Structures are given as C-alpha cells and as structure tokens.
Amino acid sequence: MPSLTADVLAVFALICAMAAAQMIRLRRSGPARRGQVIFNGGVLLALGLAIACALPILSHLPWTELAEEASEQAIAAIQLLHVAYVILTL
Incomplete structure (x- = not known):
C-alpha cells in the first residue's frame, strides 16, 4: 500500500505544476501585467480552490x-x- 505522504506530495506537485503554468502564461501575456502576476488570471482562485478541496482530506489524516x-x-x-x-x- 503506498504511503499517504506520497499521495499528498503527488497532488501537491500537480497543483504546483498548474500554478507554474498559469504564471508562465501570464508572464508571456505582456509587460503591462508583470507587476501583478499572481493576482491576475485566476492563480489565487485556483490555489484557493485547491486548498478548499484539500480541507476535507486534512481532517482524516493521522x-x-x-x-x-x-x-x-x-x-x-x-x-x-x-x-x-x-x-x-x-
């Protein structure tokens, strides 16, 4: 049976890859948006949704x-x- 930590790290790696792809896309969109890369394009929304989805799992962890x-x-x-x-x- 695989470790719970490995599963959590795999999900975390997918979330980080998604956030990195969003930030790369926003940085390539133009120089006018470089100052607020994290706040544009839904990166904060995606991270917030990922945290909200993880909360029920966190209550059952040892x-x-x-x-x-x-x-x-x-x-x-x-x-x-x-x-x-x-x-x-x-």
Missing part, C-alpha cells in the same frame, strides 16, 4: 505519523546538506 515522518525527512535533509557542505569545503 497527524502524529505525518509529523514524525516529516521530522525524519527534515533531519535527513539537514544531514545531507551538512555532508555536502563538508565535502565542498574540504
């Missing part, structure tokens, strides 16, 4: 397991960055 897994992943990432720093500064 938060302790998720927090433990996230902290383990954060510690592993910090250790990896530390090793990379040590190797690069030799």
